[in-house]
Amino acid sequence: MTDFDLVVRADRVLIDGKWRSAAVGVSDGVITRIGPRHAEWSAREIVSIPSDEVLIPGVIDTHVHVNEPGRTEWEGFASATRAAAAGGVTTIIDMPLNSIPPTTTMEALELKRAAAEPQASVDVGFWGGAIPDSLGSLQPLHDAGVFGFKAFMSPSGVDEFPHLSTAQLREALAETAAFGGMVIIHAEDPDHLEPYGGGIHYDDFEASRPDRVETSAIASVISALRATGGRAHILHLSSAKALNQIRGAKAEGLGLTVETCPHYLVFDADQIDDSATQYKCCPPVRGAANREALWDALKDGTIDFVASDHSPATAELKLEGNFGRAWGGISGLQSMLAAVISGARDRGIALETALEWLTVKPAAFAGLTDKGAIREGARADLVSFAPQRTWTVRAKDLEHRNKVSAFDGETLTGQATRTWVGGAQAHPHVDEEPNPGRLLTRASATMEGAGAAAR
Known part of the structure; x- marks a missing residue:
């Protein structure tokens, strides 16, 4: 024994x-x-x-577009979860788009689960979607264990996931408040988007989505929270001009949380060259002073945590060269841990402080009470991490299906060297059966075994 x-x-x-x-x-x-x-x-x-390495909890990424089924050529559960494991991420929560069908019905959720179950190298949970046609019928997905409901306030970029009007967003918040759910929101106000005809210049693209696109949308969210008593989460905050609104809403006691992303913390608009559409995302990467304000807001707790918003596409769609036509998403799942830790190190932020934004805090947000920390009774999601190791990201070496990344060529300090999911080593470079990942539901529901969950 x-x-x-x-x-x-x-x-x-x-x-x-x-x-x-x-x-x-x-x-x-x-x-x-x-x-x-x-x-x-x-x-x-x-x-x-x-x-020269440390043992840390596995990273929890609550914002990942896996795109399977339907657009598996963009990513897929096999490649996404291998990339996660290689980057020290042991749990992902999959967005309801850009898969086809989107996760707005029970049938679509079952398709997602069936696709993920045999392929998951890490644990996988799912968000549901709130679109105009699904309002009034969100609770079955909630009862089935989705972690909340994604909504757009402006066009999503895919026809099968239309956005909500301001009035419809309020309906969604009221509906989810009635059963204790949450709405996670792409907060851009379409009424403040500037006309944009495309082109190769990043400055023109950034100018088409000014700060007021975010500040106006977030003001509408805050107003809806006051009216409904609901719970909302602002996805991928880009604009530092929204921070005072957010501080006020939190001081008021409203149910509001906020994330930002590695690309907003690492890059700034001045470093993006003409036709460098690998940097295109919505809302856009803004200036250096804005970036530093986001770091300050993480430190003071205004921004709750960091998520990747991993949103890959094929090289043909992403490296289009024209900011009007290129896909608006950044592939950052595998590089997230290293990018955040490297940026924190450059600013004198302690490693243990930065790790909270990637582990403890997203775990608390998602209700994953057995994750995010190394303690007795927690899941054995562990990462051996070399905090002083310097390396250069090479897109061609990433585990993602499409070898495209805004982080290509970035020199980072800090690298995951070995990852365990539920005590089983995740092998990103070797096809092994069974995979160690499980399918997750909200903490109030049960967890379903996938791969090696039972061993």
Whole structure:
């Protein structure tokens, strides 16, 4: 008999926000004991982390467009979850678009689950969608365990997922408030979009989506929260000009949370060359002063956490060269952890502080009470991370289906070296059966096994 399935020993383990020398014992996918680094434990596998690496909780990415079924040529669960594992991400929550059909019905949710189950290298949950035709019938998806409902306030870019008017958004917030749900919102006001005919110049594209596009939309969300008592989450905040509104809403006690993304924290508009459509996203990357204000808002808690908004497409659609025609999304799932930690390091932000924005805080947001921390009773989602290792992102080497990334050529400091999902090592470079990922539902519902969940 052995004490554990897996024991991981490290000089520095992130426990309760502090670094400790420890051994972590894992049984049946759960951390069952934390003890001294050299504890005399037996296990089927014992791993000692190198002295220049640390053991951290797996990253939770609550904003990922996997695009399967229907647009699997853009990504897919196999490639997306391999990329996640390679980048230290152990849990993703999949957006209801740009798959076909979108996840706005029970039938579509079952298609998503069937596609993900045999392919998941990491744990996968699902968002539902709120579109005009689905209003009034959101609760069945909620009861089936989706984590909330995605809504757009401006055109989504795909015809099968139309946006909500301001009045319809208020309806969605009222409907979800009645059963304790949440609406996650792409907050851009179409009435403030500037006419744009496309072209190769990034400045023209950025000018077509000025700050007021976001500030006006967020003001409408805040007003709707006051009226409905609902819960809303602002996706991919780009504009720092919205921060004071958000601070006011939070001080008022409204049910509002906010995320930003690695590309808004790393890039700035001045570094984007003509025709460099790999940087196109909506809302757009803005200036350097705006970027620094987003970092400050993370530090003071105005912005709750970071998510990738991984939104890939084929190279043909993405590298179009014309900002009017190119797909508006950035592929950043695999590079997210390194990008955020590298940016934080450049600003003197402690590693343990930055990791909260990627682990503890998204776990709390999504209600994943057994994730986001290394503690007894938590899932054994673990990452060996080399915080001082410098490396250069090469799109061709990423696990994503399409080798396109705005992070291509970026030199980052900090790299995931080994990832465990429920105590089983995720192997991004090797096809192994079964995969360690599980299908997740909201914490109030049950979790369904996928791959190696039962072992």
